[in-house]
Each structure stands twice: as C-alpha cells, then as structure tokens.
Amino acid sequence: MSAMIGFLTYATFFLVFVAIFATIALGLNLQWGFTGLFNVGVAGFVAIGAYTSAILTAPDYPNQLGGFGLPIVLGWLGAMLAAGIAALIVGIAALRLRHDYLAITTFGIAITLQLVALNAQFLTGGAFGLQFIPKPFEGLFGAGLAWNASYLAIALLVLGGIYWALERLVRSPWGRVLRAIREDEIAATALGKRAFVFRLQSFVIGCMIMGLGGALYAHFVGYIAPEDFLPILTFQLWAMLIVGGAGNNKGAILGALAVWAIWTISGGVLRGIIPADQQARGAALQIVLIGVLLAAMLLIRPRGLLGEEIRVSRHAAATTTAGV
Amino acid sequence: MLQLLADGLIIGSVIALGAIGVTLTYALLRFANFGHGEFLTWGAYLALSALGGFLAMTGATSMSPIEPFSFGWPLLAALGIAAPLTALIALTLDWLLFARLRRHGNAIVLVIASFGAALALRNLLQFFYGAIPEYYSREIQIAIRFVPRDVMGGMRITPDQLFVLALAIVTVCVLHLFLTRTTLGKAMRATAMNPLLARVTGIDVEAVIRLTWIVGAMLGAVAGIFAGLTTQLRPQLGFDLLLPLFAAAILGGIGSVWGAVIGGLIVGLAESLAVPLVGAEYRAAMAFAVIIVILLVKPSGLFAKPRQ
Numbered sequence: 001m002s003a004m005i006g007f008l009t010y011a012t013f014f015l016v017f018v019a020i021f022a023t024i025a026l027g028l029n030l031q032w033g034f035t036g037l038f039n040v041g042v043a044g045f046v047a048i049g050a051y052t053s054a055i056l057t058a059p060d061y062p063n064q065l066g067g068f069g070l071p072i073v074l075g076w077l078g079a080m081l082a083a084g085i086a087a088l089i090v091g092i093a094a095l096r097l098r099h100d101y102l103a104i105t106t107f108g109i110a111i112t113l114q115l116v117a118l119n120a121q122f123l124t125g126g127a128f129g130l131q132f133i134p135k136p137f138e139g140l141f142g143a144g145l146a147w148n149a150s151y152l153a154i155a156l157l158v159l160g161g162i163y164w165a166l167e168r169l170v171r172s173p174w175g176r177v178l179r180a181i182r183e184d185e186i187a188a189t190a191l192g193k194r195a196f197v198f199r200l201q202s203f204v205i206g207c208m209i210m211g212l213g214g215a216l217y218a219h220f221v222g223y224i225a226p227e228d229f230l231p232i233l234t235f236q237l238w239a240m241l242i243v244g245g246a247g248n249n250k251g252a253i254l255g256a257l258a259v260w261a262i263w264t265i266s267g268g269v270l271r272g273i274i275p276a277d278q279q280a281r282g283a284a285l286q287i288v289l290i291g292v293l294l295a296a297m298l299l300i301r302p303r304g305l306l307g308e309e310i311r312v313s314r315h316a317a318a319t320t321t322a323g324v
Numbered sequence: 325m326l327q328l329l330a331d332g333l334i335i336g337s338v339i340a341l342g343a344i345g346v347t348l349t350y351a352l353l354r355f356a357n358f359g360h361g362e363f364l365t366w367g368a369y370l371a372l373s374a375l376g377g378f379l380a381m382t383g384a385t386s387m388s389p390i391e392p393f394s395f396g397w398p399l400l401a402a403l404g405i406a407a408p409l410t411a412l413i414a415l416t417l418d419w420l421l422f423a424r425l426r427r428h429g430n431a432i433v434l435v436i437a438s439f440g441a442a443l444a445l446r447n448l449l450q451f452f453y454g455a456i457p458e459y460y461s462r463e464i465q466i467a468i469r470f471v472p473r474d475v476m477g478g479m480r481i482t483p484d485q486l487f488v489l490a491l492a493i494v495t496v497c498v499l500h501l502f503l504t505r506t507t508l509g510k511a512m513r514a515t516a517m518n519p520l521l522a523r524v525t526g527i528d529v530e531a532v533i534r535l536t537w538i539v540g541a542m543l544g545a546v547a548g549i550f551a552g553l554t555t556q557l558r559p560q561l562g563f564d565l566l567l568p569l570f571a572a573a574i575l576g577g578i579g580s581v582w583g584a585v586i587g588g589l590i591v592g593l594a595e596s597l598a599v600p601l602v603g604a605e606y607r608a609a610m611a612f613a614v615i616i617v618i619l620l621v622k623p624s625g626l627f628a629k630p631r632q
Contacts, residue, residue, distance in 0.1 A: 038432050040358070040439060093619045099432045100356035101619060104570045107358070108612035111567055119605040231563075235443050238436060280455055284447040291444025298437050299424055 005145055012148035014264065019155035020216045022256035025240045026162050026249060027209030033247035033308070034170050035202040036182035038099055041090070041106030042210055042237050044113040047229035048086055049079035049211025050218040051117065054130045057219075061130070065123050072136050076215045083211025087204045095199045102203075110231065117226040129225025133218050151220055158216060159253070162209055166249055169205075178202055232287060236263065239294045245304025254305055263290065327480065328596045334485045334554060336592020337492035341547035342565060343572035343584040344499065345540030351516040351579030352536045353426070355434040359417065360544060360569060361562030362445040367410040367545020368552040368561055369453055374402035375460060399460055403549055407542040414541035415534060417441055442563070450559040458557040488550045495546065496585050499539070503581060508535060516579055564608065568595065571611040575618050577625025586627070590614070 024046060031037040039045075053075035060067030070078075086109065094105040117124045124130065136154060141147040169175050180188040181195045189195055218224050236259060244255020267286050274282035297304065342364055349357045378398040421441060425434050503509035515522040515532045523529050544562075551561055572591045576583025595610045602609075618625065 036432065038435055093616050097619065097623050100350070100435060101574070101623070103358075103432075103435050104356055104567075104574070105612075105615060105619065107570075108567050108615050112609040112612045115606055115609050119603075232443065235439065238439065242436070281451045284450040287447040288444045288451065291440045291447070294440040295421055295437055295444070298433060298440075299421070302428065302433065 009145045009148055012145065012152045014260070016148065016152050016155050016220055018257050018260050019152065019159045020213050020220065021237065021240060021260055022253040023155075023159050023162055023216060024210050024213035025237055025244070025252040025256045026159075026166055027206040027213065028237055028241050029206075029246060029249060029252040030166060030170075030202055030209070031206035032241060033252070034175060034182070035178045035199060035206075036099070037095075037199060037203055037206075038103045039106045039203070039206070040103045040234060041108075041110035041113075043229040043231060043233040044106070044110030045083045045086065045207045045210040046214035046217070046233065047110075047113050047117060047226075048083045049214030050224050050229070051124055051130065051214075052082040052211070053079040053215035054133045054218045054224055055123070057134050058130060059132055059134075061125065064121070064125060066130075072134060072219060075219075076212055079211045079215035080208040081211075083214070084204050084208040087207030088200070091200045091203045095203060096196055110229075110234065114226055114229065117229065124226070127226060129223060129228075130218075131223045133222045133224065135219055135222055155216055155220070158212065162212075163249055163253070170249070174198075174201075235287075235294075236260075236290065239290050239297075241304075242294055242297050243304055245306040245308065247308030248304070248306045251304050251306035258305070259290070259293075262293070266290075328599065329593065330481050330485075332593035332596030333589060334481075334489055334592070335595060336589035337489050338547050338551050338554070338588075339565065339568045339572050339592050340585040340588025341492055341495060341543050341550070342562075342569045343576070343588045344496070344581055345544045346569045347573040347576065347578055347580065347584040348512075348516075348536050348540050350573060352512070352519075352533060353422070353434070355431045355438065356570065357438045358435065358566065359438040359442040359445060360540070361564075361566035362442050362449070363410050363414060363541045363544030364548030364551065364562035364565060365446065365449055365559060366413055366548070366562075367406050367541075368548035368557050369449055369458075370409050370545070371399070371402040371406035371549045372453075372458055372460065372552070372557060374405040375399055378402060399549075399553075403546065406549065407545040410545035410548075411538040411541040413445075414537040417445075418533070418537050442566075446559055446563060453559065455559055458552075460553055460557075482554075484553055488554060491546075492550070495543065496581070499543075499581060508532075512536065567608070567615075568592070568611040571614045571618075574615060574623075574625055577627040580625070580627045583625060583627035587625070 024042065028039065028042060031039050053072075055066050056068050056070045056078045057072050057075035058066050059069060090102075090105055090109050094102040118127055120126070135147070135151070137150050138147060141150050170178070177188065177193050177198055180191075181193065181198055185195050214229075217228070221228075240255035240259040241252055242255070243259055244253070245251025263286070266289055267283075270282040270286055271279065274285075342360065345363065346357065346360050349355070349360065375398055378401060382398075421437050422434055425437055503513060511522070511527045512532050512535060514525070514527060515529055519529055522532070547565075548562060551565065568588075568591050572587035573584050574587070575590060576585070576587030591611055591614055594614055595607045598610045599607055
C-alpha cells in the first residue's frame, strides 16, 4: 500500500511538472507557432514570474524586499504583469526588425536576468534564492500525496483555462491576422494590418503566460534559485514545442508530456549506468541527447507529432459549404 | 582608468575575432548562429589536447616559454592544429544539420537548430573534458608597467595580452586583404550581397559557404585560445562570450568585417569601463545594453553597407 502511495505521489509530482511546462509551452506556441516569433529568453520570463510571485506572497525575509504576504492569486497576477512589462520593453526594441534580432535580444535579457537573480541580494536572495514560498492549501492537505494531488488539480485548472482562452484567441479574427503576418507580412500589411502591433500583442501575451508558469513552479516547489532558470530550461521548452508540433495547442501539451518523460527516464537510466563520481558527465550527456532529439525532429518531422491544424473562419467555412 | 581601457581593448580584440565569424555567417547564410560560441570553446580545448600531445611526445612536463611570454612554441603549434579541427567541426555541423535545413528554406528554423546544436556541442565537450577549469600554462606572469601609477591610476599589461592584441590586428589585416584582393574573397562578398546573382555569374556558392564556415570557425578557435590564454578554460567560455559577439556584430553592421572588429573593441571597452559604474558582477549585461541601444537608435549598425 505504501508503495502504491509512493508511486502515486511521484506520478502527481511528475504530472504537476508536465502541467507547468505545458502552460509555458502554450505561451511559447502563441509566439512561435502562431506568430513566428523566436523567443530564446523563455527562462528569463519564467524567472520574472517566479520571483515576482514569490516576493509578493512570501513572509518577511531578513534584509530583503518582501513581507507583503499577499494572497497567492494576487502573486500570480503580479507575475503575469511583471513578465508582460519586461516583454513590452524587449518587444518594442526588437520586434520591428528581422526575426534574428528578437532571438538575440531575448537571449540577452535571459542572461541579464540571470545576473540580476544571482547578484541583486536585496531582491532575489542571490545564489541562495528565495525560500518559504507559500504553498496553496498547505494547511488543509499537509504535505505528500494529498497536497500534490490538490496542486495538480490547480495546475490543470490553470492549464485548461489558458488552453481554452488561447483556442478562442487563435480562432478569432485576431488569431487569423497573426497567421497572416507569419505567412506573408507584406500581404497582411497591404490589407491594413499593422504587423508590429500584432506581433507585440502576441509576444506580450505569450510572455505573460510564461510568467504565470514560473509562478506555478515557485509555489509548487516552495523554493527558487537562479539555477532553476538556466538556458537549458529555454531549450527544454523549445524541444517540447517542436516535438509536439508548433502551431497546435494540443501538440504543445503533448510535447511537454513526451519530452519531460524522455528527460526524466533518460536521467534515471544514465544515473543507473554511470558511476557515482561521473554523474556530472551523465547530466551533460542527457542534454546532448535532447539536443540531438530536437535537431533530428527538425530534420525528419519538422511539423512535430501533431502538425498545425488548418483553420478557416467559421463564416468562410459556412460560405464554402453553402457554395458546394 | 587607463588600466580599464587596456583591459577593455584586450577582451575587445577577443570579441572582435569571434564577431567576424558571426557577421560572416550571418551575411552569407542569413541566420544568427547561436552555435558560434562553441567554436571558441572547442578551439580552446582542442588546443589544450594538442598541447598535451606535444608535451607527451617531447617528454617535457611543461612547455618552456619563449621569453617574455608564458607560452612556448608548442602552444602556437597547438593553435595550428586546433583551428583546422574546429573548422572541421563547423563543416560537419553544416553538412549534418544546416545544409539540410537550408534546403527547406526557413531561416528561423536554422536559428532554432543552431541553438540546439550549441547546447549539444557544449555538453559533449563537458562530457569529454569535465567542468573543472584548465590552464595552458601555470607560469605566473609579471605585468609590465607601461604607465606609472601617478598618471591616471597607471597601466600594467602582461606580455601575453600584448601578443593577443597584436595577433588580432594582424589577423584582421590579413582577412581584409583576402576579402578585397583575392578572387575567392571577392566571390564571398558577392555571395553575401546577392546569392542568386552570384550563382548566375558562375560562383560556386556551396564552396563559398564552406569557406565561410572555415574562416569563421578558425577565427573563433583563435579567439577561444586567446580567451583561454588570458583567463582560463571553462566549458562556458564560448557561451559567455556569445552575447558580446552578437552585440559586436550588430553594432558594426551585419556583414562588415571592420565593423565587427570596431564593434568588438567598443563592446570590450563598454564592459570594462562599466565595472566601476555597475560592479564587476554586471559587466556581462553591458553587451545586452549595447544591443538595446543600437537597436533603438540605429538598427542597421554603425558601418552597414547600404542595401538596395
């Protein structure tokens, strides 16, 4: 029976991570899958969300900003707001230019934020990070399986809400404009759509979702440190989206599940076969594996497991059917 | 103050060498290669291996330095081996990944692929060499005092640093002559301007692309070895320089070799001069500040050629 509980505790733990990654991947999918924006700073925006929510809700830290003790929901809203503001600044600087400039600029902001997380002691606690981040309903369920399950329910609720909202958005006229700009910017501009404004909107909303994902992570683990938001996180999310299928929200969720499973299993296998004193090398090999997976996916099946769905406006579909 | 200028110029010359490769691949292959930093790291570590091999062959326990430098002929020979090997890595990567993706035609997919390749390359290196910092030589160098302490804080430079600066200048001059005077160099510039037209005029575009990788990767290896020589070898060596490389390439204007060099020196100086202002821990963020400013003020860069 205790083995069963152990397994279930682990399974819920695993699934909470999948739900968090899937949420962030949905934000990335809005940017890349539907708008064609290449964001290499995912880890940075996730970090902003995690730190903002932690600072807003956590108890008083000695010699540090904090002690606001706000409700967790407000922390999450704050996380989205902060990530959105950062995205606005980056977007205004880089989105008028060629795609690569956005990649380089987002790469830069992720590195800069990593430095801030490491060095701005009064704000982020430096290398030691922030601890005692409140966990929702901890008083009610305690620790262990019951609490894991309750957090899984919350994470799935958030994921479901984001999924539903994004599906509505990308099927709306607004979503069609995004795809039009992605496919042919000149044509879209000729039709009177201001590409820059639409790109900026998509970029900011995507980053807000990433910030929310970061907050979900912070309140699940209860402790965050700069090394939680290294470039490898960005890379894992890209692998999830590419494997699952960019431009498909179900694909982003499926990719999060598949890549996180591959990551966890390969980590376990490598830890099993590599001697204890060589574990750091094993961890390096794990990253090589995912890198090769991403490259192979781009070469062999660039559309991912689930490709982009072909969508037409409900009205256009109706006329076509009527016409036939 | 003078010391900061000198430090900035030395780190700037390393950035300049790396940025030439970034700007050339960007101009010819039309994508920002996030894997370029790994050429620096691999070059530096391959030189370390070659150096170890030479020392084992001659039976020496450490290389006897050429006065007044901290390194001897074996390191220069190691550079001669590491640079072509790094070029080979770049060509293999192009053949395995980038060439195939180029045929599909979406430039941004290449950027994603380069991002993945960078992580794979860096961790492969860490798998082979481990994460502990390494050195080419354990010799301690006495810095020469160029300017006495009472003049603007004085300035001290080690002979190694002077060597790096001089060799960077020589390399850039040779590259400039190559690009302006030789047929191959002219073919490269023509392809950068208009690949289709270049193909029509009989230029072997595939050969030019190979040449771009070779030049970029070899200069990257040289930059990596210099970075390793003036500081230490770490698996993150190239990755930490990637943002300054991009900043230098954008600042100088994509495709401009001299722009990349001047951009590199400016970024190096900006990083160095920022230390007393924002503290040493934020110096790496200066490259980002440079990028934001140049994108807001003059996104085509300082020395971009006008495009029709």
